[in-house]
Amino acid sequence: MSVIEVSGLKKSFGAFEVLRGIDLTVEEGERIAIIGGSGCGKSVFLRCLELLEKPNAGKIFIDGQEITAQGVDIDKIRRSMGMVWQKFNLFTHMNVMENLTVAPIKLLGMTKDDAREKAMALLAQVGLTAKADAYPEFLSGGQQQRIAICRSLMMNPKVILFDEPTSALDPTMVGEVLAVIRMLAKQNLTMIIVTHEMNFAREVATRILFFADGEIYEQGTPAEIFDAPKRNKTVAFIHKLKYFNYEISERHFDLMEMQGGIQTFAEKYGLSARRTNRIQLSCEELIYEMFDNACADEIKIEIDVTYSEVDNSVEVEFTCAGKSYNPLEKDFDELDEEHLGATILKSLAQNYSHEYDGGTNRIKFTLA
Amino acid sequence: MDFLDLLYKIFVKDDSWLTILNGLWVTVQISALSLLFGTLFGSLLCFFRVGKFPPLKIAAQVYISIIRGSPVLMLLMLLFYGVFARTGINPLLVAVITFSMHTAAHVAELLRSALMALDKGQVEAARTLGFSKFQAFKLVTLPQLVRIAKPVYQSTVVNLIQWTSVVGYVTITDLTRVINNTASRTMQPMITIMGGMVIYLAISYLVYGIFHWTERRRAQ
Numbered sequence: 001m002s003v004i005e006v007s008g009l010k011k012s013f014g015a016f017e018v019l020r021g022i023d024l025t026v027e028e029g030e031r032i033a034i035i036g037g038s039g040c041g042k043s044v045f046l047r048c049l050e051l052l053e054k055p056n057a058g059k060i061f062i063d064g065q066e067i068t069a070q071g072v073d074i075d076k077i078r079r080s081m082g083m084v085w086q087k088f089n090l091f092t093h094m095n096v097m098e099n100l101t102v103a104p105i106k107l108l109g110m111t112k113d114d115a116r117e118k119a120m121a122l123l124a125q126v127g128l129t130a131k132a133d134a135y136p137e138f139l140s141g142g143q144q145q146r147i148a149i150c151r152s153l154m155m156n157p158k159v160i161l162f163d164e165p166t167s168a169l170d171p172t173m174v175g176e177v178l179a180v181i182r183m184l185a186k187q188n189l190t191m192i193i194v195t196h197e198m199n200f201a202r203e204v205a206t207r208i209l210f211f212a213d214g215e216i217y218e219q220g221t222p223a224e225i226f227d228a229p230k231r232n233k234t235v236a237f238i239h240k241l242k243y244f245n246y247e248i249s250e251r252h253f254d255l256m257e258m259q260g261g262i263q264t265f266a267e268k269y270g271l272s273a274r275r276t277n278r279i280q281l282s283c284e285e286l287i288y289e290m291f292d293n294a295c296a297d298e299i300k301i302e303i304d305v306t307y308s309e310v311d312n313s314v315e316v317e318f319t320c321a322g323k324s325y326n327p328l329e330k331d332f333d334e335l336d337e338e339h340l341g342a343t344i345l346k347s348l349a350q351n352y353s354h355e356y357d358g359g360t361n362r363i364k365f366t367l368a
Numbered sequence: 369m370d371f372l373d374l375l376y377k378i379f380v381k382d383d384s385w386l387t388i389l390n391g392l393w394v395t396v397q398i399s400a401l402s403l404l405f406g407t408l409f410g411s412l413l414c415f416f417r418v419g420k421f422p423p424l425k426i427a428a429q430v431y432i433s434i435i436r437g438s439p440v441l442m443l444l445m446l447l448f449y450g451v452f453a454r455t456g457i458n459p460l461l462v463a464v465i466t467f468s469m470h471t472a473a474h475v476a477e478l479l480r481s482a483l484m485a486l487d488k489g490q491v492e493a494a495r496t497l498g499f500s501k502f503q504a505f506k507l508v509t510l511p512q513l514v515r516i517a518k519p520v521y522q523s524t525v526v527n528l529i530q531w532t533s534v535v536g537y538v539t540i541t542d543l544t545r546v547i548n549n550t551a552s553r554t555m556q557p558m559i560t561i562m563g564g565m566v567i568y569l570a571i572s573y574l575v576y577g578i579f580h581w582t583e584r585r586r587a588q
Contacts, residue, residue, distance in 0.1 A: 050496050079498035089493035093511045102507065103497040148493075155497060 001064050002027050003159050003190050004049065009058035011041075011048055018044045020214040022058070026159070026192065031185055033201035033222075034194045036211035037237060042194045045211070046161045049192075050083055063158055079107055082152025082160035086168050088144040090136040096123070096147055097132045104154050115154070122150040126180050142173030146180050153184075160184070162193040198238075202226050210234050240309035242269050246283075248301040251291060255284065262305065269307055271314070278367050279305060279314060282348045285341035286318055286327065286363065294325035294361055316349075318363040324356035326363075378554045379563060391546030392567065394460070398542065399529045401464045406471025406528070413476035418483060428476065435473035441534045443470060448538040463535045467528060474524050482517040483509075522579045526572045533568075543567060 004026040011019040018041045026032060034042045047053045049060060051067050051074050060068050062077050090099050100122070101115035110118075123129045126146040136144055145165060152160055165181065166174045178200050184191065185204045195201050201208060201222065208225040210218045210233075218225065218234045229235045244265040246258050259280050266276035283303055290301065300321035307314050327342040328349070346352075349365035356362070379385055416428040435443070444466040452462055486509060494504040536545035547564030551557040 052492055052495070075495075075498050075500050078496050081496065083493070083496040085489060085493060087489050089487070089489040091490055091494070091508055092487070093508075093515060103494075103499070106503070106507075107498045151497070 002061075003030075003063055004192075005059075005061040006049070007059050009045070009048060009060065010056045011044055011053055012056055018214055019048070019055075022216060024209070024216065026190065028158075028190055029188045030190055031204055031206045032192045032209060033205035033207075034192065034209045034211055035196070035198065035201055035225075035237070036217075040211040041214045042211045043163050046083070046163050046192065046194055049161060050078060050081060079155055080158045082155060082157035084145070084149050084152055084160060084162045084165050086164040088136070088141070088148045088168075090144055090148055090151070092136050095133050095135050096128070096139075099136070099147060100151050100154050103151070108155065118154060119150070122153055123147075125183065126150060140173060141169045142176045145169065145173075145177045149177075149180055149184070159190040159192065162191060162195070164194050164196065166195070166197060198226070210237065212237070239311060242307045242309065244303075244305040244307075246303045248287065248299060248303075250299055251295075253287075253299075258283070258303075265305065265307075269309065271307065275314060275367065278348050279316065282316065282345055282365075282367065283318075285345050289327040289339075289341045289345070290318075290320045290322070290325065290361070293327070294320055294322035296322055314367045316365055316367065318361075320361045320363075321359055322361065325361060326354040326356075328352055328354070374556065374559065375563075378550060378556055378560050384550060388543070388546050388550070388567075391541055391543040394535075394541060395529070395532055395543040396571075398460065398463050398467060398532045398535060398540075399525075402467030402471050402532070403525060403528060405464070405468035407475050409468060410472035410475025411479060413472055414479040414483070417476055417480055432473045432476055435470055436477065440466065440470045440531050441537060444534065444538060459535075459538050459540050462538060463532070463540055467532060470531070471524065471528055474527075475521070478517055478520045478524060479513070482513050482520075485516050486512055518579065518583070522576065525575050529571055529575070530568065 002025045004024065006022055006024040009019055009022040010017070022045060034045070036042050044053060048055050049062070051060075055068060058068065059066055063080060065077055066072065067074055067077055090096075091102070094102065097116065097119055100119040101110075101112070104110040104115045104118070105112060120129060120132065123132060126149070128143060128146055128150075131139060131143060131147070136147070139147065149160075149165075162181065166177050169177060174197070178197065181191075181193070181200075182204055193201065193205065203222075205222055208220060208222050209216050210225060210229075212233045218229065218231050225234065226238060229238050235241070242265070244262060246261055248258075262280050262283065263276060266279065271279075283305075287301060287303075291299070295301075298321070302319045304317040305314065306317070327339070328346050330339065330342065348367060350368060352363070352365040354361065354363050379388065413428050413432065416424040417432065419425055444463065447466055448459065448462045490508050490512070491504050494508050495501070499507060532542060533544035535542050536548065541549075543564065547560055551560040554560060
């Protein structure tokens with residue numbers, strides 16, 4: 001029997017549809033990492049699994065029991081699921097030992113001594129036995145999160161849900177928390193991790209879910225998702241693609257606005273002044289080349305600049321309606337006063353390609 | 369020697385001390401009872417105020433704004449000379465009702481602000497461990513609420529005690545009234561009234577002391 005089974009799960013807040021139909025089956029021992037941009041519904045999905053948010057439609061089964069059914073004893077089912085939060089959420093008025101033992105004692109009927117013994121064993125695993133009597137406010141974020149993981153382990157959960165467990169941490173403390181989760185992974189605990197740590201997801205997870213537009217947009221093994229993503233948004237996310245788009249619809253377009261837009265875009269992602277200048281120059285030359293040679297009265301030009309943070313590459317895609325015209329088709333043996341723009345373009349553009357299809361020129365090139 | 373004589377004449381002679389003690393007892397009674405009922409009623413009011421049932425929510429809101437926005441002495445006179453005028457009810461009881469109503473409004477607001485300051489994440493953490501709504505309230509909300517609300521509650525108590533000094537208006541002989549009477553009788557307003565202030569000051573610091581004592585020291 002699968003540990004978690006979700007079908008047709010939908011959740012909206014007011015008119016805003018956050019989850020638009022999620023189907024997922026998690027088998028025992030699977031480790032699932034959920035990645036995706038902010039606001040894609042990954043955290044809401046985890047909260048739905050714990051029934052902290054009431055789904056608008058769909059069914060959720062935890063260990064064979066439907067938690068979305070009427071009159072279900074959710075408190076009892078929650079005991080078999082652990083949740084680790086971005087903000088740790090340790091009980092601030094209790095010390096570490098109380099934080100760990102209160103639930104097993106009160107809910108599972110464990111004796112105080114057994115609970116303490118188990119807590120000490122877990123604390124030993126995460127290297128925090130010395131902090132058993134400390135209060136959370138005196139612990140670092142990394143220590144608090146390790147304790148929080150122990151707290152959920154105290155209940156012997158069938159599955160642990162991690163909601164961005166390292167997002168609220170100092171970079172220096174991320175490692176210690178990830179190490180603990182890695183250790184749990186080796187014990188074949190079933191878990192679902194919402195994370196922004198891509199390398200960690202790749203290494204620990206058995207399956208990656210990429211969330212976008214409120215659904216599981218693409219899923220697969222870490223290799224499939226990280227090395228060969230298939231769908232557009234996944235590619236854009238994995239390669240950290242950033243876009244700049246500009247449309248021109250008249251000859252007397254606002255050149256300064258376009259150049260300013262490229263400047264802002266380039267500064268935002270830390271492109272060098274030299275590269276920024278190359279993007280601006282090649283776009284400008286290309287536009288006037290096309291104005292002179294391809295465009296009729298009606299102007300329809302679109303420029304898409306894509307910058308990949310991962311590959312540190314810039315790609316320009318240029319479409320222009322009109323006659324077929326390829327500015328770099330000519331012979332460039334001699335410097336041609338008429339086609340100075342094209343000459344400049346030729347020296348800048350790499351991997352240049354031109355297509356003409358249905359009245360539209362499509363030019364693509366990359367810039368060093 | 370003259371000064372000690374004077375003190376003796378004002379505060380001790382002819383059972384003067386007993387009269388003052390009686391006045392003090394009245395003040396303590398009104399304060400203690402009002403605090404008790406006010407806190408209970410205030411908690412209920414806060415429950416309505418943050419609740420999801422609109423009529424009660426609005427009623428609580430209106431009640432709180434009226435009481436907090438008008439002098440407690442007005443309320444006292446309204447109840448004594450108006451509402452309960454013909455009932456022949458014990459003035460002390462009217463005072464207790466007035467100050468309970470007054471304290472309730474303040475307690476409701478201080479509880480509400482403490483509730484808002486509360487970290488919801490911890491309650492959710494308790495729920496996901498498997499605690500029921502009520503268990504989570506007992507385990508997390510209540511102890512943290514107490515911790516947050518305590519300092520404000522402490523000054524509410526001290527304020528309440530000081531505000532009871534107006535009950536002389538409705539024929540109650542409380543500490544302030546006794547001091548006033550003593551001052552007229554002995555024709556020594558300066559020393560007498562300063563003596564009365566010292567007694568109020570002592571009560572206030574007693575309250576602070578009690579709160580301080582209940583504040584359990586937390587281990588580092």
